[in-house]
Amino acid sequence: MHDIRLIRESPERFKKGLERRGIEYDINRLLELDEERRKLIQEVQELKEKRNRLSKEVAELKRKGENATQIIEEVRGIGDRIPELETKTDEIERKLYEELISLPNIPHESVPDGKDENDNVTVITWGETRKFNFEPLPHWELGERLGLFDPRRASKLAKSRFVMTYGSMAQLERALVNFMIDIHVKKNGYREVLPPFLVNEDSMFGTGQLPKFKDELFWVERDNLYLIPTAEVPVTNIHRDEILAADELPLKYVSYTPCFRREAGSYGKDTKGLIRVHQFNKVELVKFSLPETSYEELESLVKDAASILEALELPYRVVLLCTGDLGFSSAKTYDLEVWLSSYNNFKEVSSCSNFEDFQARRANIKFKRDKKSKPEFVHTLNGSGLAIGRTVAAILENYQTKNGEVEIPEALRPYMDGLKKITAQV
């Protein structure tokens, strides 16, 4: 959400920011509403001031036992006008608010201009993509042939786009969760948190999923709760409506949760395997930062996420999203993409973003530089560290052997009871 005062101060900057996202927006509408709102507020304030003053006189007279009917009559007239003006003010404020919450964040200056994902910029490529001396299988075929991947029965249990794994493939998933959390806690200095998987409307609003992206969410109507689409939602909202101390920043959390996404409008895309499903596991990194260091924090967030891929020796690249591909709440985003032979391409396993104060303003998360100073909004950041299902897919495809088995990356073996290879029905 945007700050109307900043827009008022530098409307051109704001307008250009939206234009970079390809949004033509009539900014004057905002400025007019703002103007009108402030005029009304001042008028109401003056009336209230008068009413308060006269009411005090009434109290004074009554205490002395004197007659106050004359003043009471006078104040009554003022009192009648106030609700009228307040209704008008509320109406305008509502309109202004609706506008402000519906506009996406402004891209950071370092974000390249572009129309869509084709204009994204690759900034790092790491590792060699594997050359196979046999025809490699996609991960879903590997999994099914091994008898460890069962999307058909998962559809029977729930619906299509749900998946199920058995045995060492299920264990691999669980191992990856522990492996990733351990690294982020022990090496990267994050604090582990296990949050609720269902959250209320306020939380969904705070991180920007509501009201715009309701169709993407699973909703439990009876209790008016939403299944989280990412741990970003509960974890960022941990500090909703709080004022933090500057010396406790940055706050760094790591969180494992399942994620639930309706994937509305993605019919026919990535229909096979673990790439696009309604429920998947993810380890998420969330930071609360000082405004002046948030872009350094973004860089280290990317490194933290990438350290997992390096530990697993999976080839990846880091892509800087262009203005046209940037998410609604983000000011700057790097995607980490892992090599998948089935796609003959890199596929996103992590998305690391700096939201600046966009979410903090929605969720009302502030900090104070010291006791006396005025509260300011923090900057929030998050990134997957990593998406588990897609990492499983990447391990299967990158570590497959000629006979359709899968080697387990060295670093992961301690988490797999020392198992070196996934074989049929294990």
Add this chain to the structure above:
RNA sequence: GGAGGGAUGGCCGAGUGGACGAAGGCGACGGUCUUGAAAACCGUAGCGGUGAAAGCCGCCGGGGGUUCAAAUCCCUCUCCCUCCGCCA
């Protein structure tokens, strides 16, 4: 699901429609004292809006109402707690 009880500042906790942004305590911060610390004593402190500023306005869970005037009265919603039932 049934019955009852609550929601006041960072925390605890008073509050008779008018002197209440709100007693008192704890905690916090600054100072005095001290070699240092503790104790004691003195002092300072909420959030938002509006305004160039002084100031003004609003905020006692949310929303609405009564009144010249609401933390206080009325309506409504939400959340929390206790007991019973169910349950990993």
